[in-house]
Amino acid sequence: MRLGAVPLDRGVLKAIFLVCLADGIVGLSYGSLAAADGFPLWVPIALSTLVLAGASEFLFIGIVAGGGSPLTAAAAGLLVNARHLPFGIAVKDLVGQGGRSLLGCHIMNDESVVFGISQPKLAQRRAAYWICGLGIFAIWPLTVIAGAVIGRFIPDVSAIGLDAVFPAILIALIFPALRQRRTRIPATLGALLSVLATPFVPAGMPVLFSLLGLLSWRERKDAK
Numbered sequence: 001m002r003l004g005a006v007p008l009d010r011g012v013l014k015a016i017f018l019v020c021l022a023d024g025i026v027g028l029s030y031g032s033l034a035a036a037d038g039f040p041l042w043v044p045i046a047l048s049t050l051v052l053a054g055a056s057e058f059l060f061i062g063i064v065a066g067g068g069s070p071l072t073a074a075a076a077g078l079l080v081n082a083r084h085l086p087f088g089i090a091v092k093d094l095v096g097q098g099g100r101s102l103l104g105c106h107i108m109n110d111e112s113v114v115f116g117i118s119q120p121k122l123a124q125r126r127a128a129y130w131i132c133g134l135g136i137f138a139i140w141p142l143t144v145i146a147g148a149v150i151g152r153f154i155p156d157v158s159a160i161g162l163d164a165v166f167p168a169i170l171i172a173l174i175f176p177a178l179r180q181r182r183t184r185i186p187a188t189l190g191a192l193l194s195v196l197a198t199p200f201v202p203a204g205m206p207v208l209f210s211l212l213g214l215l216s217w218r219e220r221k222d223a224k
Contacts, residue, residue: 031147
């Protein structure tokens with residue numbers, strides 16, 4: 001697969017870059033938190049490289065730091081990552097074949113899936129999926145290491161506002177699309193369902209309920 005032979009819109013490439021940057025900032029926060037909780041450096045490095053799933057990594061660190069067993073923390077992480085089951089079905093044509101599919105599945109995350117399935121042509125979907133996935137795969141471990149080093153001097157990076165950058169970038173990316181009523185209604189419905197489900201389901205699962213908002217989009221599309 002030659003990504004360079006598949007032209008992507010410059011806006012898509014810019015959005016992928018900003019999302020990777022935002023994930024990197026979250027990586028700084030995660031590395032700092034792991035260092036502040038007393039974990040040796042190899043733990044966040046191993047998790048960020050082998051697991052590559054921010055929500056479950058934060059959960060693992062939090063449970064173990066709170067006195068829970070690593071097995072319990074790992075089980076909780078698997079539950080959070082259950083959303084990857086429908087993700088895998090959605091991107092089955094994008095992850096590649098043979099040995100390459102192992103890497104393609106490993107770089108599967110919320111961001112790469114969204115960019116992958118949102119492109120109009122199959123070649124563009126594959127390119128967007130792989131560019132975003134590999135970008136996060138590269139920047140996440142590096143920023144986790146940097147965050148662990150920073151954490152020795154600033155245990156709580158939220159004190160300098162880094163934790164606010166990620167949602168700010170995401171809002172900036174989706175805001176133009178929300179100007180369209182056809183997009184705004186499913187997005188609002190999905191966000192509402194996700195918020196309502198939050199008190200009743202484990203962390204990381206409410207995003208699955210937000211996907212129900214797409215049903216309203218399909219109904220509106222069919223109605224035309």
